[in-house]
Amino acid sequence: MKKIAIACDHAGFDYKEIIKKHLEGKYEVEDFGTFSKDSVDYPDFVHPAATSVAEGKNELGILICGSGNGVQMTANKHQDIRCALCWMPELAVLARKHNNANMIALPARFIASELATDIVDDFLNTDFEGGRHQNRVEKISYC
Template sequence: MKISIGNDHAGPDYKQAVVKMLEEKGHDITNHGTDTFDSVDYPDFAHKVAQDIQENRSEIGIVICGSAQGVSMTVNKYQNVRGAVCWIKEIAGLAREHNNANVICIPARFTSIPQAVAMVEVFLETEFAGGRHANRVNKIACS
């Protein structure tokens, strides 16, 4: 699967752990994030991840910042992107199953690295349920 990932200075170590797990599972990763703890602006990488989803260069996106709120607001500006702030793996699963989320937004300052890795695993393994949820998801996008 093609996956885009991006992070600000709150998440280089989170990204490293997530990318390691993803590469071990054979996924193709595009890295738009920083690899240092030097301050950067989260919209810069969040836009790149969202554009990859919007333009079908990636199927799934992962964005990481301190609270995940800013990256979520940024990616959700795109018509075909549904970013979900997740802090436990159950939320990550429901975001995929019920909301057909295609970007997981991880709050590095409020989760551990093992939690983040587990959330991404669940996010990737969970299928959209469709059915009654499809009608609701179709009402999210503005035309």
């Protein structure tokens, strides 16, 4: 069973719970928090989730905040993370196929929960195409 990391801030809490329930039985989901709607600092939850994906403890990751921007920027500070901000399923598919994204960021304040689960499904069920995209992906990290 594929292992998935999930994390959010207070604005993404409800969507995190919806997505976890949606994935139940299909994936092993490791929840890095937050665990309530109380105001929090998203990096406190994103960094552990991103580390788990970068180290291979989880295969892919899902991050949620109000705009998706903060969690995405935080995750992308990790050397081996390619986190894509997705607000439609087609973006999730292309992020996996062409960029080998291993995490997605969802903007809870701008998409419906049903759309969020569709995006997650497409992200989790799409594979990297490799080929001509492999060389480009290898050029993304800069250190």
